[in-house]
Amino acid sequence: MRKHGLAVAGICVLLLAGTACSDTEAGGGGGGQATTPSASTSQSGSPSASSTPDGSTTPSATPTAASIAVVPAKGASSVQPNKPVTVTTTGGKLTAVTLKDDDGDKISGSFNADKTQWTSLPQLKPGATYTVSGSAEGTDGASVPISSTFKTLKASKSLKASVVPLNGETVGVALPVQIFWNNPVKDRAAVEKRLSVKTSVPVDGSWHWVNSKQVNYRPKNYWPAGTKVTVNIATQGVNAGNNTWGTASRTIEFSIGKSVVTNINVKKHLMTVTINGKVAKSIPITAGKDGFTTRSGVKVIMEKYPVKRMDAATVGLKPGDPEYYNIPDVKWAQRVTSSGEFIHGAPWSSGSQGSENVSHGCVGMSLKDAQWYYNQTLRGDPVIVTGTTRLMEPGNGWTDWNTTWAKYKSGSALA
DSSP states (O other), rough: HHHHHHHHHHHHHHHHHHHHHHHHEEEOOGGGGGOOOOHEEEEEEEOOOOOOOSSSSEOOOOOOOEEEESOTTOOSSSTTTTTTEEEEESEEEEEEEEEEEOOBBBEEEEOOSSSEEEEEOOOOOOOOEEEEEEEEEEEESSSSEEEEEEOOOOOOOEEEEEEEEEETOOTTTOOOEEEEEEOOOOOOOHHHHEEOOOOOOOEEEEEEEEEEEEEEESSSSOOOOOEEEEEEEOTTTEEEEEOOOOOEEEEEEEEEEEEEEEEEETTTTTEEETTTEEEEEEEBBOOTTTTSSSBBBBHHHHHHEEEEEGGGGGTTOOSSTTOOOOEEEEEEEEOOTSSSSSSOOOGGGTTTTOOOOOOOSSSSEEHHHEEEEHHOOOOHHHHEEEEOOOOTTTEEEEEEGGGGGHHHHHHHTTT
């Protein structure tokens, strides 16, 4: 009987050993080794589970502390400002991340869906020291601090923007957004990718590079009256080429006023003002005489002066020349070209207004009409001049509207 009992016990041991081998194979552990969850599994927060005899499941993963990796590495120097900073954790999730420079300015960033990684915007300042701080929580429930510093490379030249219009300004329907750079831009595509325009109503528009130091934006057609516009110049950290790096970003918000479109027929000596689609007034005018012909084309009001001194020396005429003039108090003057064409009150030419052209290129009218017109317009309103063979030169003022839409769009570095 004892031998029989031992034999039965031996059979049971063999059966149990066979079962153990079968479980190991099912788990994929060659050579009889047990397996552990992969890194992606532990990051996703879905640990493996084993079954118990009653059919319930229990986690098999062991709680772990959070492990943190920061790129660029702690103590790194000459980091490129146009590269994002990443903070990654395994064995848990990130609870807070802050990235700021030595001036205390913060760089925005975002978490992925399961908060195992945080990525900053690629908009670091050149020549700055950055600190990464925050915390992560492991699956063991313990909080782990995040602390790292690095330095960005120094730029030989900076890139900063001056902008038309002014922030908060209300402008006319033809105003082109104009960005003037303090240094030439070699990589125009990289810079243009950092520029965006948002509007309160749908507007089809395009950037157009005038030269390496200026880029403009205009819509296909005039801005709709009342539109709210936001221009985001996110150029901090951009590589403009030739070791020129963006050192600042800025946002400009402006509004479009009512639609005021002016048509001037030089041959007929007549100016017609249309406001919000309806003719508001027709005004008799005088324009440039022979030798001082007023240019034809689409002009844009650039500046407005209640009173303006007009000195012919600014257009090359010197004292002693029979055509020279120097008038200290020209009223209701509105500039439409860089070369010196204005629309203004001209009481000295009242006998010629509506019948002949006697000016040095400006459009003149009575003081009463000039004041009324001045009060209707905004910087950025269009003035369309016809009736002469002398055409607007590119760049002689805000001349964007004298270019076809197809050609204007082709001036984008991303076209």
